[in-house]
Amino acid sequence: IIKERSQIGTHFEQAGWVTLLLNVLTMLVGYITAKALKIRNSQARSIAIESGIQNGTLAITIAVVLLNNTAFAIAPAIYSILMFFTGGLFIFIGNRQAKTEIS
Numbered sequence: 001i002i003k004e005r006s007q008i009g010t011h012f013e014q015a016g017w018v019t020l021l022l023n024v025l026t027m028l029v030g031y032i033t034a035k036a037l038k039i040r041n042s043q044a045r046s047i048a049i050e051s052g053i054q055n056g057t058l059a060i061t062i063a064v065v066l067l068n069n070t071a072f073a074i075a076p077a078i079y080s081i082l083m084f085f086t087g088g089l090f091i092f093i094g095n096r097q098a099k100t101e102i103s
Contacts, residue, residue: 011074019079023086027052041101045094053087056080 030051034044059076063069 012078015075015078019075020082023052023079023083027090049087049090053083
């Protein structure tokens, strides 16, 4: 990843929207599935976060070490960066929603 840092802007243009969409959809599927199973809101939010936060380090390691191809590490690296922003936003919104439910 450090070797490819000069190309990060190009990589975001190529894979950023797709990885962002994958992350958001994964969190939504986790949340909607939990709600369909009539799981409480707090637990549904936890399931959504767990669904969206993936092990990017493992994916990068597999791409670079086992597959010996740094290009395969681009999408997991971008996903790893974006997932913390989307996860943080989801947590922020969830906390505000939880405070409203308590009131």
